[in-house]
Amino acid sequence: KAGVTQTPRYLIKTRGQQVTLSCSPISGHRSVSWYQQTPGQGLQFLFEYFSETQRNKGNFPGRFSGRQFSNSRSEMNVSTLELGDSALYLCASSLSTGSSQETQYFGPGTRLLVL
Amino acid sequence: SQQGEEDPQALSIQEGENATMNCSYKTSINNLQWYRQNSGRGLVHLILIRSNEREKHSGRLRVTLDTSKKSSSLLITASRAADTASYFCATDRGYSGAGSYQLTFGKGTKLSVIP
Numbered sequence: 001k002a003g004v005t006q007t008p009r010y011l012i013k014t015r016g017q018q019v020t021l022s023c024s025p026i027s028g029h030r031s032v033s034w035y036q037q038t039p040g041q042g043l044q045f046l047f048e049y050f051s052e053t054q055r056n057k058g059n060f061p062g063r064f065s066g067r068q069f070s071n072s073r074s075e076m077n078v079s080t081l082e083l084g085d086s087a088l089y090l091c092a093s094s095l096s097t098g099s100s101q102e103t104q105y106f107g108p109g110t111r112l113l114v115l
Numbered sequence: 116s117q118q119g120e121e122d123p124q125a126l127s128i129q130e131g132e133n134a135t136m137n138c139s140y141k142t143s144i145n146n147l148q149w150y151r152q153n154s155g156r157g158l159v160h161l162i163l164i165r166s167n168e169r170e171k172h173s174g175r176l177r178v179t180l181d182t183s184k185k186s187s188s189l190l191i192t193a194s195r196a197a198d199t200a201s202y203f204c205a206t207d208r209g210y211s212g213a214g215s216y217q218l219t220f221g222k223g224t225k226l227s228v229i230p
Contacts, residue, residue, distance in 0.1 A: 004157075031216065043203065043220035056215035088155060094216070102207065102216050103148070106158040 002027065004093050004107035012113045018079040021110045025072050025093030031055075032074040033104060034066060037088040046089075049074050050096055078112075086114045120221055121204060127227040134191045136224040138204030139184075145209035147180055148218070149189050152201045161189075161202075196230045 005024045013019050025032050034046040045058040049068035066076040072093070078085055088111050092104035122137045140147070146165050150158040164171045164180045164187070171178045177190040191198055205218040 033217070035218075035220075042222045043205075045217050045219065048215050048217060050215075056217055058217075090157060092158075092218075096216065102146070103160050103163060104218060105160065106150075108157040109155075111155070 004091055004105055006089075006091050006107040006110050008110060009108065010111050010113075012115065013081050014115050015081055015083060017081050018077060019081060019112060020075055020077045021089055021091075021112075023074045023076075023091030023093075023107060025074070025091075026105055029093035029095055029105070030072055031094045031096035032068055032072060033092045033094075034074070034076050035090045035092065036060075037090060037109070038084075038086070043090070046076065081114045083114050086112060088112075121202070121224040123224060124222070125225045125227070127229065128194055130194060130196055130228055130230050132194055134194050134198070134226055134228070136189045136202050136226070138187045138189070138221050140187075140204070140206050140219075140221070141185065142206075143208065144182070144206040146207050147178075147187050148205045148207075149176075149178060149187075150203045150205060150220075152203065152223070154200075158203065191226075194226075194228045196228050199226060199228045201225045 007022045031050045033048040035043050037043045047066050048056045052068045063079045068074045088109045090109045091107045094104045148163045149161040152158050162173045162178050164178050175192045180187045201223045203220050203223045205220045210216050
């Protein structure tokens with residue numbers, strides 16, 4: 001099975017612009033989660049989608065949003081970019097069967113640089 | 116916010132030696148997992164240990180969990196240069212009432228294995 005894929009892998013934007021990142025989960029996986037990784041704050045949970053619905057959201061401003069499509073692919077959008085949004089954005093997918101043991105499989109990430 | 120802390124923040128050892136990394140967390144958990152990250156890339160799942168387990172093995176990896184101390188350790192035996200990476204522990208509290216699932220990560224230990 002193909003792993004989680006994320007596009008683009010690298011992105012350079014300027015302050016005030018917006019950006020859309022894409023994630024394709026492992027085939028059959030219904031849950032997609034997004035995480036932001038920065039040197040200062042480490043790995044932080046952004047949101048989780050399941051069956052096109054956002055089930056959970058981390059402590060991020062409303063400029064961060066996402067969606068999931070019927071094929072489980074997900075996009076996240078950041079509007080009005082700030083310098084502090086420079087980070088590695090990681091997407092993870094899981095089966096989400098309700099099992100007490102849930103492994104999330106991560107993609108390679110999208111590295112965003114805001115100038 | 117971070118669930119816990121890894122200790123040490125950085126570890127440098129010779130090839131063939133054992134590497135031990137520790138993780139502490141703050142709240143009750145359902146599972147604890149360890150992930151590896153090579154140089155700013157995606158996370159690779161290593162091992163999952165349930166809250167009612169005390170020890171688990173996978174190849175050269177041994178994980179222990181002490182829920183009374185809210186801590187875990189990851190031991191890599193007979194380390195290789197290819198083990199050079201950052202290692203993160205991640206905890207979950209199971210599924211929320213809304214059916215959501217979320218991993219909370221520590222800040223990681225950067226392991227360098229010198230050939």
